[in-house]
Amino acid sequence: MTKNGLVRLEIDGARADVVLARPEARNALNLPMCEDLIAVFEAIAANDDLRVVVLSAEGPSFCAGADMKERKGRDEAWVKMRRRASFRAYETIGQCALPVIAQVQGPLVGSGGEIAMSCDFIVASTAATFRFPEPQWGTVGATQRLQRVIGLARAKELLYTGRVMDAQEAHRIGLVTQLTDPEELSGQVDGIAEQIVAAPSLAMKLTKHCVDAGARTDLAAGIAIELAAIDRLLSQSDWRAGIERFGNQVGGRPDGGKKS
Known part of the structure; x- marks a missing residue:
């Protein structure tokens, strides 16, 4: 358990589970929880045995948003510190x-x-809902990540109205990548995590790096980022073993080795 006890880190082999653990407050985000999240992900970064992280939450709610109660009686300097x-x-x-x-x-x-x-x-589970009510609460938030995930106009509409969006709509517009029944959620995530753990670790890390870095630049620079990653992979990994694994899995043929 972390210093403040509001985020739990559980490690099982190559998988790390990060769990928001403030269910009595619907996992509302306060300053101690921010500190715990930072500490947990710093610990994950220092563990070379890990290959995947699953971030979940205790209780029926994922997170009820910022804990506005902790701001009562605070001055502007404290609120700025808390937001940072x-x-x-x-x-x-x-x-x-x-x-x-x-x-x-x-x-x-x-x-x-x-x-x-x-x-x-x-x-996400079909029981999940999504709401970004910051302007309705007299504050500003979610203005940057949200538009990058779902697009400018959709982000504006959700922020301006503060309406509740159901899981089906969130899936349809790309905020959620996979949607499942509540009782199948954990199993669905477990299967995805197992696929990631089974893949070569360096190739997975470099793929994430290339996608993230490439999203911040143009195509030509993105190709240069990928080529640099390929150079590193060839010099630091057993890439020939990967080719062998591919050949064993699909017979070395694009159709999976099936005869027509």
């Missing part, structure tokens, strides 16, 4: 070199969306 702490938490998640899967089982609001969108992708 949340951005550091999101950034620490986003900078994780390993694939990070968000497992969303229920309602997600505001800062909960920032946490989930800082992961590589979201797998």
